Each structure stands twice: as structure tokens, then as C-alpha cells.
Amino acid sequence: MITLTYEFKLIPSQQQIAIIEDMLAVCRKVWNYALRERKDWINSRKCAVNCCSLHQEYIIPGDTPYPNYKIQATNLTKAKITNPELKRTNAQVLQQVLKNLEKAFSNMKEQGYGFPRFKNKYRMRSFVFPQFKSNPISNEYIKLPQIGLVRVRLSRPIPEGFKLKQVRVVRRASGYFAMLSLQSPVSVPDTPASGHPLGIDIGLDKFLATSDGELIERPKFLSQLQSELKLLQRRLKLKSKGSANRHKLNQKIARLHQKISDIRKDFHFKLAHHLCDQAGMIFVEDLDLKTWAKGMLGKHTLDAGFGQFFNILAWVCRKRGVYFGKVDYRYTSQICPNCGAHTGKKDLSERIHKCPECQYEINRDVAAAKVICHRGITAVGQIVA
Numbered sequence: 222m223i224t225l226t227y228e229f230k231l232i233p234s235q236q237q238i239a240i241i242e243d244m245l246a247v248c249r250k251v252w253n254y255a256l257r258e259r260k261d262w263i264n265s266r267k268c269a270v271n272c273c274s275l276h277q278e279y280i281i282p283g284d285t286p287y288p289n290y291k292i293q294a295t296n297l298t299k300a301k302i303t304n305p306e307l308k309r310t311n312a313q314v315l316q317q318v319l320k321n322l323e324k325a326f327s328n329m330k331e332q333g334y335g336f337p338r339f340k341n342k343y344r345m346r347s348f349v350f351p352q353f354k355s356n357p358i359s360n361e362y363i364k365l366p367q368i369g370l371v372r373v374r375l376s377r378p379i380p381e382g383f384k385l386k387q388v389r390v391v392r393r394a395s396g397y398f399a400m401l402s403l404q405s406p407v408s409v410p411d412t413p414a415s416g417h418p419l420g421i422d423i424g425l426d427k428f429l430a431t432s433d434g435e436l437i438e439r440p441k442f443l444s445q446l447q448s449e450l451k452l453l454q455r456r457l458k459l460k461s462k463g464s465a466n467r468h469k470l471n472q473k474i475a476r477l478h479q480k481i482s483d484i485r486k487d488f489h490f491k492l493a494h495h496l497c498d499q500a501g502m503i504f505v506e507d508l509d510l511k512t513w514a515k516g517m518l519g520k521h522t523l524d525a526g527f528g529q530f531f532n533i534l535a536w537v538c539r540k541r542g543v544y545f546g547k548v549d550y551r552y553t554s555q556i557c558p559n560c561g562a563h564t565g566k567k568d569l570s571e572r573i574h575k576c577p578e579c580q581y582e583i584n585r586d587v588a589a590a591k592v593i594c595h596r597g598i599t600a601v602g603q604i605v606a
């Protein structure tokens with residue numbers, strides 16, 4: 222089974238824009254209401270047994286069950302009777318909002334993500350139509366429930382044999398977009414492991430190093446744009462809430478965010494193709510990126526967007542018939558690629574690998590990439606044999 226996401230720009234009419242904005246507003250209200258409900262329940266279970274707060278206490282009867290997805294979805298149906306807003310908004314879209322909230326809570330518990338946040342109008346940017354019975358795309362239009370026939374710029378054809386699973390409508394600084402999740406039941410046979418092997422080590426001061434000795438710098442213009450973004454965000458604090466100036470600045474920030482994510486994605490794609498140009502097999506570290514990101518190097522790691530890069534690389538590899546494999550990431554910087562001796566932990570400032578056993582000397586990141594490459598070849602050899 223293959224899942225692809227295609228993104229197309231929508232060209233909605235003024236009337237359709239009003240509907241989309243209204244749906245976003247209702248989704249936001251449902252999200253905030255449901256989150257409030259969960260937060261209140263959690264807070265009501267928090268007070269000390271022997272005393273009450275001087276300020277306030279949440280009082281929710283002890284036998285009230287925790288408002289999980291099932292309960293909240295039932296309540297949503299009931300609330301429709303008294304609330305016309307909910308009635309006019311597509312039911313599946315609203316259920317999806319509650320599902321997302323449920324997911325946000327389980328992500329918090331299981332993956333250590335932050336506590337789900339209330340959303341203002343800038344933070345509620347998309348909603349999902351989770352089901353389509355028939356193909357909604359014809360010529361230059363996509364037929365969406367409630368919104369109707371929306372013009373769409375089909376920048377590339379939907380691949381043959383794929384079925385549309387869901388459509389996410391997204392508002393961005395540059396307009397409205399539809400993200401189509403496409404699924405094919407056919408599984409493509411894995412690319413055979415052969416050809417020139419290339420190990421890749423991702424890093425913090427440079428973007429990555431290859432086992433062939435190439436070092437790829439993190440693009441400078443990206444960090445420039447990012448400091449520009451930080452400056453704007455700092456200025457936001459000076460603007461009073463709800464003011465026209467704040468609104469303007471918020472839109473400027475949104476446009477810059479968009480620009481950064483577009484440029485980064487473009488860089489990732491070009492780099493992935495560049496790597497595929499020179500290899501038949503590519504091996505990367507099987508990092509649990511999320512765990513790593515939580516550590517002290519967190520910010521940089523997320524900035525660099527390694528998670529997205531690996532996904533794009535895997536995809537480009539499959540398209541270009543290059544084998545893509547992940548290997549154990551541990552101790553890659555502590556082993557000599559030349560003789561295999563354990564050389565011990567390196568300080569982050571130590572930029573050169575110098576083996577005390579065999580005197581082999583090389584850039585430390587390239588050394589790690591070589592170790593990754595060896596591991597990949599060994600792993601593939603075991604599969605073949």
C-alpha cells in the first residue's frame with residue numbers, strides 16, 4: 222500500500238471563501254470547547270484532599286467520566302439541536318476535529334508532546350473531509366461537501382490506480398490549498414540493493430556529510446530568513462491584542478513562515494536528487510528523531526527539519542530506483558571506519574577523527590557517514606545471503 226499526498230491550489234469564489242472561513246471558525250470553537258471540557262475535568266481531579274484553594278476550585282461530580290472522543294462525539298450530536306452553527310457545518314469535519322484532539326492528548330501521553338493548546342484564528346488553519354465515496358475531481362474542479370464545486374489548479378495529474386482517501390483544506394498566507402491523500406492498494410516491489418553505497422550522517426553545524434567525503438552546508442539564506450522571523454515575532458509582543466497593526470504583522474509572519482517552509486522543502490528535494498545522482502544505495506541513521514529533538518539540541522534539530530528530509534529522501538529514492546535503508550544510529554561517531562576500533566566519545570568541538578589504533582585521520586562527520594555506510598552494506602548483505 223502506498224500513500225501519497227498531492228497539494229493543489231484552490232481558486233475559490235468569494236462566497237466559497239466565506240464558507241471555508243466559517244467552517245474554520247466553527248472547527249476552532251469545537252476544538253476550544255472540547256479542550257476546555259477536558260482541561261476542566263483534569264483540573265477538577267487535581268485539588269488536594271484535605272484543603273480547598275482560596276481562589277477557586279473546579280467542581281465536577283466524582284462519577285463524571287473523562288470526556289474522551291466517544292463521549293465528546295455523542296455530545297456534539299446532541300449540541301446540534303440547540304446550535305445551528307454546528308448543524309450547518311459538515312458533521313464528519315467536526316468529528317475529525319475531536320479525533321485530532323484525542324490524538325493530541327495521546328501524543329502528549331505517549332510521545333511526550335506538549336499539552337494541547339487553545340487555538341486563535343491564526344492557529345486553526347485547516348480541516349479534513351475524511352471520506353469520499355466517488356472521485357470528486359473533474360476537469361478543473363473539485364467537489365467538496367458543503368463548499369461545492371471549487372476551481373482547482375491541477376498542477377499534475379492524479380496517478381493512475383490511486384484512490385482518494387481524504388482531502389484537507391488548508392488556509393495559508395499564499396491562499397487556499399487542498400491536500401489530497403491518495404492511496405494505491407498495489408505494493409511496489411522494493412528496489413533491489415545494488416550499486417554504489419552512500420552513507421549519510423546528519424549533523425548540527427553542517428546539514429549532512431556523505432561517506433564519499435562530501436559536506437553539505439545548511440543553506441545560509443534559510444538561517445537569514447529565520448532570524449528575520451524571530452525579529453518579527455519579537456515585535457509582535459509590542460503590539461496590543463486585536464489591533465490592526467498586530468493583524469498586519471501576523472500576516473507578514475505567516476507569509477514568511479510559508480516562504481521558509483517552501484524554500485526548505487525545495488532544498489530537501491534538490492539535495493535528495495543530488496544524493497541519488499551518485500548512489501545505488503543510500504543508508505541513513507534510524508534516529509528516533511522525536512526523542513532526540515527533546516534533548517538539549519532540540520531547537521536546531523527541528524529547525525533543520527531532518528524528519529521531513531528523510532521522508533523526502535525515501536520518496537525520491539523509491540522514484541529513482543535507489544535502495545534506501547536505515548541503520549542503527551548508536552555509536553556511529555565512536556568507531557573508526559578504517560579499522561573498526563572503538564575510539565571513545567568525541568567532544569562536539571572535536572572536528573577531526575583520529576584513530577589511535579591505525580592513525581586514520583578524517584573529518585569526524587565523514588567518519589560517521591562511513592560507519593553508517595558499512596553498517597548498511599552489512600545489513601543488506603545479510604538480507605541477500
Ligand SMILES: [Zn+2]
Pocket residue numbers: 557558559560561562576577578579580581
Ligand atoms: Zn582505526
